[in-house]
Every structure is written in structure tokens, then in C-alpha cells.
Amino acid sequence: MKIEELVANVLELPLSLIKDSSGPATLKAWSSLKHIQLVAALEEAYGVTLTRHEIQRLTSLAEVRRILQQKSVEVGSTP
Amino acid sequence: MFISPDGWLRFPRPNEHAIARLLCFPTAGAEAFVYDYWAAFLPESLELCSIELPNRGSESETEQYKELSTMIAALAESILRHSRQGQKLIFYGFCLGAFWAYEVACYLRGHAGLQPVQLIVAGFPAPHLRSTITLQMRTTAYRQLMTSYYPPGTPQHNYVLARFPSMIEDADLADQYAPPLETPLHCPLTVIGGWQDQFVKAEHFWSWQQYTTGNFRVQMFEGDHFFADGYQREFLQALTEWL
Numbered sequence: 034m035k036i037e038e039l040v041a042n043v044l045e046l047p048l049s050l051i052k053d054s055s056g057p058a059t060l061k062a063w064s065s066l067k068h069i070q071l072v073a074a075l076e077e078a079y080g081v082t083l084t085r086h087e088i089q090r091l092t093s094l095a096e097v098r099r100i101l102q103q104k105s106v107e108v109g110s111t112p
Numbered sequence: 113m114f115i116s117p118d119g120w121l122r123f124p125r126p127n128e129h130a131i132a133r134l135l136c137f138p139t140a141g142a143e144a145f146v147y148d149y150w151a152a153f154l155p156e157s158l159e160l161c162s163i164e165l166p167n168r169g170s171e172s173e174t175e176q177y178k179e180l181s182t183m184i185a186a187l188a189e190s191i192l193r194h195s196r197q198g199q200k201l202i203f204y205g206f207c208l209g210a211f212w213a214y215e216v217a218c219y220l221r222g223h224a225g226l227q228p229v230q231l232i233v234a235g236f237p238a239p240h241l242r243s244t245i246t247l248q249m250r251t252t253a254y255r256q257l258m259t260s261y262y263p264p265g266t267p268q269h270n271y272v273l274a275r276f277p278s279m280i281e282d283a284d285l286a287d288q289y290a291p292p293l294e295t296p297l298h299c300p301l302t303v304i305g306g307w308q309d310q311f312v313k314a315e316h317f318w319s320w321q322q323y324t325t326g327n328f329r330v331q332m333f334e335g336d337h338f339f340a341d342g343y344q345r346e347f348l349q350a351l352t353e354w355l
Contacts, residue, residue: 057148058124065146073267092113
């Protein structure tokens with residue numbers, strides 16, 4: 034599952050709506066509760082632990098990808 | 113997204129052309145990101161800015177505060193530093209956030225001669241009655257209720273559990289002395305409450321009336337303390353209409 038697919042699954046949105054710029058400020062479905070769910074899903078899928086600082090900066094798909102890459106996660110690959 | 117260098121202010125969608133800035137003060141233990149998604153619902157004319165309070169664990173980017181007065185001063189000064197010329201300020205505070213919003217409004221009036229154009233508070237009694245809530249926050253019943261909204265083991269349940277230490281630290285701050293009401297604010301004050309609020313007596317929502325000489329109204333909704341969670345879209349639409 035690619036990262037955008039994971040985000041789409043958590044948000045229960047069609048994959049076509051998930052862009053790099055997508056985030057809580059652009060997608061109404063990206064609520065605070067979904068944000069918490071997304072954090073858990075990312076941690077489980079990629080075997081990482083996100084710090085509070087990182088959780089606060091998951092502000093778009095591009096940022097999610099960047100933060101995971103910083104943790105040496107190969108995004109885009111199957112977790 | 114812009115986060116102020118001092119860590120206090122979070123702007124999910126910065127907009128220098130917005131005519132007003134909606135400053136959202138989070139409830140006890142909550143983090144600023146909980147308001148991010150509001151930006152997707154609000155009109156372009158409003159710039160959302162949520163407040164990140166200190167005392168949020170070892171990773172906190174804001175300084176740790178043990179005194180209410182110094183925390184309020186530091187927060188208010190950050191709001192002033194990052195304000196845009198000509199942009200109006202609207203304060204919204206939910207639960208304990210209502211108290212923070214009021215205290216910051218008082219500080220800004222006293223130190224900078226400005227007030228928000230509107231103060232909106234939800235799910236909280238007037239400041240002089242705040243101990244009716246902070247006392248409850250230390251009870252087992254409160255913990256049980258707060259965790260009852262989500263099934264055990266879910267991310268949301270675990271998140272609420274992880275926030276309890278910060279909730280208590282916020283309650284400790286709120287319990288400290290704050291000057292009693294002497295001169296009411298002049299801005300319109302709107303109070304929002306749920307008829308079935310487990311923590312706030314319905315009559316206590318009207319206790320805010322003495323805190324302003326401006327227009328005052330209480331808007332009650334069906335639902336409990338977290339009534340807005342049940343119909344966020346409608347709540348934000350109503351909020352936008354009031355503004």
C-alpha cells in the first residue's frame with residue numbers, strides 16, 4: 034500500500050482526492066480524530082514512532098512523506 | 113502552515129488578506145492541531161490561528177510555565193508580536209480554553225489597549241466559577257467519562273489517556289489566582305453550551321453576562337459537553353454566520 038492509499042483509507046476518501054498538498058486545512062475529512070487515527074496507522078504500517086513534534090507537522094501528504102523519509106522509511110513501497 | 117518561532121501560534125492556512133483572525137484556545141490538555149481542520153470549513157476572510165499551550169510534555173516547544181500570570185502574559189505578547197496591522201481579532205475558547213481566552217483578552221486590554229471584536233466561549237462557566245470544572249477534572253469519574261467516548265485500544269482512546277497529565281497541569285494553572293471581574297469587556301460575548309453538558313450546569317452559561325457591556329447571548333445546542341463533535345459541519349457553519 035502506498036502512503037497516499039493509507040491516507041485515503043484512514044480518511045475514507047477516494048484515492049483521487051489525495052494530493053501532495055492535501056491536509057487538514059484542505060480536506061474536511063481530515064479531522065483531529067482522523068489525524069490521531071492516521072498517526073496510529075502510520076506507526077503501525079511503517080514500524081516507526083512519531084514524536085509529538087512530528088505529529089504536529091503532519092500537515093499535508095507531502096509533509097507526511099517528508100517526515101517518514103527523515104526516519105529512513107522508503108515511502109511508496111509496501112509497508 | 114506556519115508555526116510561530118516561539119511555538120505559541122499555529123496557522124494552518126496563513127492569509128495576510130483575511131479581515132479577521134480567529135484565535136482558538138484549546139481545552140485542557142489539548143494540542144493546537146485539533147483545530148487544523150477548521151480551516152477547511154472557514155471562509156477566506158477568516159485566518160485561523162490556534163493556540164499551543166505550554167506544559168505539553170518533554171517535547172514541548174513552548175517554555176514550561178508554573179504561574180498563570182506569566183503564561184498569560186507570554187501568550188498575549190506572542191499574539192501581539194504576530195498580529196497583522198488592521199486585522200481584527202476574534203477569540204474562541206472551548207472548555208478551559210474559554211478561561212484562557214478571557215484572561216488573554218483582559219491582558220491585551222490592560223497592556224495594549226485592544227480587545228477582540230468578539231469573544232466566543234463554549235462549554236465553560238464564567239471565570240469566577242471555573243473551580244466547579246477544575247475540581248471535577250481531578251476525579252475518577254471525569255477520567256472515566258473522558259475515555260468513554262472511544263473503545264479501549266483505539267488510537268483516540270489512547271490519545272485521551274496520554275493527555276491526562278497535561279489536563280491536570282492546565283487545571284493547576286487555572287486554579288491559581290486571577291483578578292476578579294472589575295471592568296467588563298466591551299466586545300460582544302457569545303456563550304455556547306450543550307443542554308446535556310455533564311460538567312457545566314445550564315444556568316452557569318448565563319454567568320458570563322456580567323463579563324461584557326457589549327451584546328451578550330447564550331446559544332444552547334442539543335448534546336453534551338462535546339456537542340459540537342456530533343455535528344461539526346453545522347457547528348462551524350453557525351459559528352461562521354455569527355462572525
